Amino acid sequence: MSRSKKVKCGKCGKQIDTDDQFCGYCGEENQSYDPASKKGTGKTAQRNRLQFRVLITVFIIAIVVAAYYAVFVAKLL
Ligand SMILES: [Zn+2]
Numbered sequence: 001m002s003r004s005k006k007v008k009c010g011k012c013g014k015q016i017d018t019d020d021q022f023c024g025y026c027g028e029e030n031q032s033y034d035p036a037s038k039k040g041t042g043k044t045a046q047r048n049r050l051q052f053r054v055l056i057t058v059f060i061i062a063i064v065v066a067a068y069y070a071v072f073v074a075k076l077l
Pocket residue numbers: 009010011012013014023024025026027028
């Protein structure tokens with residue numbers, strides 16, 4: 001799902017991706033490096049992390065509510 005394009009390395013002339021910051025053959029910095037082509041996956045990962053955090057928060061709240069409810073019921077009995 002990468003939007004990367006193939007470009008020629010300015011030093012060795014090998015085919016490299018625009019989302020590669022450095023040439024994988026000679027290590028030269030990729031002049032056509034396009035971080036935007038990697039943005040999509042980065043944003044997805046960030047969103048997944050956020051969803052995970054929300055899930056954990058909801059889980060903790062559920063436990064606290066359950067514990068509070070258990071104490072409340074125990075006091076009634
Ligand atoms: Zn190169």
